[in-house]
Amino acid sequence: MNKSIRVALIGNPNTGKTSIFNQLTGLKQKVGNYPGITVEKKEGICKLPNRAKAHIFDLPGTYSLNTNSLDERVVAELLLDQKDGDYPDLAVVITEVENLKRNLFLFTQVKDLRIPTLLVINMADLIPKKGISLNVDALEKKLDTKIALVSTRKGSGILHLKELIANYHNLSAGPTTVISKIAPEYFSKLKQALPTENLYRLWLAIAQKMSLETKNAIPPASLPILSHKDLKQLQHRETVLRYQFINNALKETYLVDFKTAKGFRAVLDKTFTHKVFGYILFFMILLTIFQAIFDWSSYPSDFIDAQFSEISGWIKSNFPAGILTDLLAEGVISGIGGIAVFIPQIAFLFFFISLLEESGYMSRVVFLMDRLMRPFGLSGKSVVPLISGTACAIPAVMATRTIENWKERLITILVIPFTTCSARLPVYLILIALVIPDDSILGLSYQALTLMLLYLLGFGMAIFSAMVLNRILKMENRVFFIAEMPNYRLPLLKNVGYTVLEKTKSFVIGAGKIILALAIILWFLGSNGFSKNFRNAETIVSERIEKQGLTPYSKNYIKNNIDLYLKNIHTSPTDRDQVSGKRAIQDSVRIRTRNLEENAKRQEIASYKLEHSYMGYAGKGIEPLVKPLGYDWKIGIAVLTSFAAREVFVGTLATIYSVGNDQEETIKNRMAGELDESGEKPLFNLASGISLMLFYAFAMQCMSTLAVVKKETNSWRWPLVQLLFMSAFAYLVALTAFQLLK
Amino acid sequence: MELLQQILAYSILMVAVGYLVWRYLLPKPVTGSKKEDTKACGQNDCGCR
Numbered sequence: 137m138n139k140s141i142r143v144a145l146i147g148n149p150n151t152g153k154t155s156i157f158n159q160l161t162g163l164k165q166k167v168g169n170y171p172g173i174t175v176e177k178k179e180g181i182c183k184l185p186n187r188a189k190a191h192i193f194d195l196p197g198t199y200s201l202n203t204n205s206l207d208e209r210v211v212a213e214l215l216l217d218q219k220d221g222d223y224p225d226l227a228v229v230i231t232e233v234e235n236l237k238r239n240l241f242l243f244t245q246v247k248d249l250r251i252p253t254l255l256v257i258n259m260a261d262l263i264p265k266k267g268i269s270l271n272v273d274a275l276e277k278k279l280d281t282k283i284a285l286v287s288t289r290k291g292s293g294i295l296h297l298k299e300l301i302a303n304y305h306n307l308s309a310g311p312t313t314v315i316s317k318i319a320p321e322y323f324s325k326l327k328q329a330l331p332t333e334n335l336y337r338l339w340l341a342i343a344q345k346m347s348l349e350t351k352n353a354i355p356p357a358s359l360p361i362l363s364h365k366d367l368k369q370l371q372h373r374e375t376v377l378r379y380q381f382i383n384n385a386l387k388e389t390y391l392v393d394f395k396t397a398k399g400f401r402a403v404l405d406k407t408f409t410h411k412v413f414g415y416i417l418f419f420m421i422l423l424t425i426f427q428a429i430f431d432w433s434s435y436p437s438d439f440i441d442a443q444f445s446e447i448s449g450w451i452k453s454n455f456p457a458g459i460l461t462d463l464l465a466e467g468v469i470s471g472i473g474g475i476a477v478f479i480p481q482i483a484f485l486f487f488f489i490s491l492l493e494e495s496g497y498m499s500r501v502v503f504l505m506d507r508l509m510r511p512f513g514l515s516g517k518s519v520v521p522l523i524s525g526t527a528c529a530i531p532a533v534m535a536t537r538t539i540e541n542w543k544e545r546l547i548t549i550l551v552i553p554f555t556t557c558s559a560r561l562p563v564y565l566i567l568i569a570l571v572i573p574d575d576s577i578l579g580l581s582y583q584a585l586t587l588m589l590l591y592l593l594g595f596g597m598a599i600f601s602a603m604v605l606n607r608i609l610k611m612e613n614r615v616f617f618i619a620e621m622p623n624y625r626l627p628l629l630k631n632v633g634y635t636v637l638e639k640t641k642s643f644v645i646g647a648g649k650i651i652l653a654l655a656i657i658l659w660f661l662g663s664n665g666f667s668k669n670f671r672n673a674e675t676i677v678s679e680r681i682e683k684q685g686l687t688p689y690s691k692n693y694i695k696n697n698i699d700l701y702l703k704n705i706h707t708s709p710t711d712r713d714q715v716s717g718k719r720a721i722q723d724s725v726r727i728r729t730r731n732l733e734e735n736a737k738r739q740e741i742a743s744y745k746l747e748h749s750y751m752g753y754a755g756k757g758i759e760p761l762v763k764p765l766g767y768d769w770k771i772g773i774a775v776l777t778s779f780a781a782r783e784v785f786v787g788t789l790a791t792i793y794s795v796g797n798d799q800e801e802t803i804k805n806r807m808a809g810e811l812d813e814s815g816e817k818p819l820f821n822l823a824s825g826i827s828l829m830l831f832y833a834f835a836m837q838c839m840s841t842l843a844v845v846k847k848e849t850n851s852w853r854w855p856l857v858q859l860l861f862m863s864a865f866a867y868l869v870a871l872t873a874f875q876l877l878k
Numbered sequence: 879m880e881l882l883q884q885i886l887a888y889s890i891l892m893v894a895v896g897y898l899v900w901r902y903l904l905p906k907p908v909t910g911s912k913k914e915d916t917k918a919c920g921q922n923d924c925g926c927r
Binding site for chain 2: 456458459460461463468649650652653654656657660839
């Protein structure tokens, strides 16, 4: 049986390493353009032409083995530790044809570790377009390796790469440079101290302050000691030596006709990163995205909402009456419906984000924002996690591992939850639809503008908090930001589609399980009670209706319904055909009114029961706390349950408003029909709606984020600070907003 | 039929409560979380461990 070859994929960020990994292993992963996207090691199995198998490791993107960040360190650690189970038999260094010179720096380092090393030149399809002429045979000789020209976009060269991997035994493991040239005397002493050790490997371990896991390792004390200044000087000399070698290798083998190649990209870059137009363009793109989220997704969203109402009604009318039927119709279906209606919006959001990433524009945004972030004590490296935070704070917090300065990393972790994550989207969308007029100014919808303002508010709060934290924590040293500027590309629809599918699926399944479980529990709490009032709800409400009549809301609802019906009789041909003649109309109105009164009575009983259920008592218990913010006890319950995850808010309200509700109504209509305690004004009005949106913009309503912050900071101190500060701040802002607007 | 509905409904409730307890309240080893990475990254006070 053939032994599996361990192959490490190594390369600079944005060289298409992950795409090559996907094509070799068949595994699917997200492909993005902005730096630092590959922060975890990924593995997969690749079948080779000679029936052998290769175990492929996709290592984090790194510019060199002189590490600056945690993920770069992962690469250096693995390549230095020959005892590591993942130590590769073969290193495949991925480069990109346009940035070959810079990419080869890492290649020379890896090859000098005496690991058999293959060179992959990706994006080979761009060679003719960019005016590049490449002499592969000559370059192979200069670099003492084999080269695979690959184009992941065209799917070419992968078979050749597999053949080269299968025949890796034929590769030379010789070094590209003689490292001792940078300090002959020092390296001679090193050689004396560890005669059998590879000198470059030893030097790298010393320079990176890593331990060598070898049989021949001796105590570090016996090695010649270098001062920090000397060490940096030697590293500088090493860089010069390597670039001398690379320049020499590329001098005759790699030629570019810049006149024809560079024009268009340079113009685009200048525009997208312009200090005025760059921002204007970015905000216009953002606005277009939010406009599209509202306009385009409203059709599928309304359709899904109506379907869930239909299903709920169908279950009630076709299943045998009983607790299980009620649970399914009012608890389970409403709970799931509460999240399913937001699938189109979320899919659209990720569709656009993915387009921006795939096209290469997102990297320009990172560069653009770096300028903006500097005065606040952050760099462009913080922008990547902050932008990732628009999807979810959890991977965003983990993405901060690319930030080498601990204080900058900590500040970024602490402010990430302010950026508007996808879990906030359902909350914002339903509240905006309820309280912001469906009107427009200069063709821009108020609703889309509000959504964009909420996103900007979150981002603004994040950088403002960073500034405050920067002063409190007193950051010591600044770091330099190197941003990769990948080529502009037409987004691959396959990748965009996969991102949309993956993100939407993880949102629905991840949040869906919690929402469903909470919906079931809430339904039980809302459908059961211990008090006499709960048990005798029907008698109490019936007696009250007999004495005082229906509530003003019910009367108003019936009146509006009948008015609409009469209007339709005069305008709608269907209704006119069914009911003709004055007498018939009067009879029809009488029957309709009676039915509506019956429905209203049932609704009032359900409302009364809910108020005296377990959930009602719990909600009333916290009402004094949320009342100053303009919320009733039902919203209070939703705010409380959404501490687990923000998106639970809508699902909870959908369940609460469904308990005992026989009518087939959409979630939005149910919420729009809720009245405040006076029974005259809608509960969700401008003041309470804005207050709620601001509360969700600032509150730390996500247990999973707290857990990941604890993991990343290795302490409960920071997540607790985050929780207390954000909750208190959100409460104060929501309180102020409601009191000013009411 | 009513009894069957009651049994099924309360079973669903138990599963829902059990899931949330497992998700949020049980300590990590019981929930079978991933093995802790013991490798230190080597940087002082980087906070990763």
